[in-house]
Amino acid sequence: MGAKKTERKIVTLEQWVQITVQEGRAETALYPSNEEMVKRSKAMDPPPDMVYRRLNFVNGVPVEYYWATTDATRRKNGGHGIQRMTVEAWLEAIEREKRAGDGHVGPCDQLLPRPKSRGGCECPACTTSRARYESQGIVVP
Numbered sequence: 001m002g003a004k005k006t007e008r009k010i011v012t013l014e015q016w017v018q019i020t021v022q023e024g025r026a027e028t029a030l031y032p033s034n035e036e037m038v039k040r041s042k043a044m045d046p047p048p049d050m051v052y053r054r055l056n057f058v059n060g061v062p063v064e065y066y067w068a069t070t071d072a073t074r075r076k077n078g079g080h081g082i083q084r085m086t087v088e089a090w091l092e093a094i095e096r097e098k099r100a101g102d103g104h105v106g107p108c109d110q111l112l113p114r115p116k117s118r119g120g121c122e123c124p125a126c127t128t129s130r131a132r133y134e135s136q137g138i139v140v141p
Helices: 034-043 063-068 072-077 087-100 124-135
Strands: 012-022 025-031 050-057 079-086
Touching: 012 034, 025 063, 034 087, 050 063, 050 087, 079 087
Parallel strands: 012 050
Antiparallel strands: 012 025, 050 079
């Protein structure tokens, strides 16, 4: 029989962000809304460790979201992206987005790497993020 796993499961809040272009305008819809996500986080026991935002660019990446990719093919055709952040970074992001007043989500400079407990990731973004946190003495599970 194998060793008993003692690591606690990472508790996440997940949000789907659907970005479409309608009549030349970018439209962003959040499922669930930020307000609902805040309510859910307060009711969770244990509290969430991180927030996953899954971005779905339905029909191309509008200019408002060029921060999400530099890939010309993805900008033309759309696709998916992920923002993985601490709850604190997410709360800061939603406040910044609220102040911007355009209804879109924005970039986060405090993104977390994919947790090793979820398979890890060695892409440049995750490698850089992991190194930044580890240089501060923070270990991402």
